[in-house]
Amino acid sequence: DAKTTQPPSMDCAEGRAANLPCNHSTISGNEYVYWYRQIHSQGPQYIIHGLKNNETNEMASLIITEDRKSSTLILPHATLRDTAVYYCIVSQIQGAQKLVFGQGTRLTINP
Amino acid sequence: KAGVTQTPRYLIKTRGQQVTLSCSPISGHRSVSWYQQTPGQGLQFLFEYFSETQRNKGNFPGRFSGRQFSNSRSEMNVSTLELGDSALYLCASSLTTSGAYEQYFGPGTRLTVT
Numbered sequence: 001d002a003k004t005t006q007p008p009s010m011d012c013a014e015g016r017a018a019n020l021p022c023n024h025s026t027i028s029g030n031e032y033v034y035w036y037r038q039i040h041s042q043g044p045q046y047i048i049h050g051l052k053n054n055e056t057n058e059m060a061s062l063i064i065t066e067d068r069k070s071s072t073l074i075l076p077h078a079t080l081r082d083t084a085v086y087y088c089i090v091s092q093i094q095g096a097q098k099l100v101f102g103q104g105t106r107l108t109i110n111p
Numbered sequence: 112k113a114g115v116t117q118t119p120r121y122l123i124k125t126r127g128q129q130v131t132l133s134c135s136p137i138s139g140h141r142s143v144s145w146y147q148q149t150p151g152q153g154l155q156f157l158f159e160y161f162s163e164t165q166r167n168k169g170n171f172p173g174r175f176s177g178r179q180f181s182n183s184r185s186e187m188n189v190s191t192l193e194l195g196d197s198a199l200y201l202c203a204s205s206l207t208t209s210g211a212y213e214q215y216f217g218p219g220t221r222l223t224v225t
Contacts, residue, residue, distance in 0.1 A: 043201050043216030043219055044216045049213070098169070
């Protein structure tokens with residue numbers, strides 16, 4: 001699975017959009033980009049995934065560059081409850097299911 | 112639908128003992144994965160089971176083993192516990208077996224080895 005690079009920490013003001021970047025320059029054509037988050041002491045929570053096109057759901061938007069070498073997770077109106085560690089993961093489409101977690105980005109939403 | 116459940120939630124064991132952790136996936140989910148989380152190593156994949164077969168295994172010693180039952184419930188076992196096995200053990204289940212998939216995590220079992 002391709003490796004991802006994320007900033008270790010970010011801050012965002014409550015009510016503003018939080019934009020979390022992820023670099024995955026070695027991604028291959030059969031790999032999806034997934035985002036998960038982990039709020040303190042809880043199990044990770046799935047947020048969104050994408051292959052080539054931008055995706056949006058009730059939690060967030062995912063913007064993937066045309067060359068697929070990087071992506072951005074956008075939380076449109078961050079709240080204090082969005083404070084968590086966010087993980088960007090690249091994983092193969094087929095085969096056994098295995099998520100390789102990096103260190104993630106610790107996002108702090110400030111009031 | 113009920114989420115992924117893990118039992119017990121907390122466990123204290125002594126070095127050299129063995130431990131069994133249990134995971135009940137979301138109803139209808141046939142894939143169960145196990146992860147270990149420690150402050151030093153982060154979240155690491157242990158193994159994944161689908162239809163009672165281990166399909167993938169992480170880089171852990173043979174002391175770590177698992178199994179899955181016909182109802183998709185899974186157990187993991189750690190034998191001859193070491194202090195370094197103290198961790199949060201997370202179980203995740205998923206519905207699909209190919210294509211894009213979402214894994215749903217349980218709350219974890221916090222194991223302390225003394």
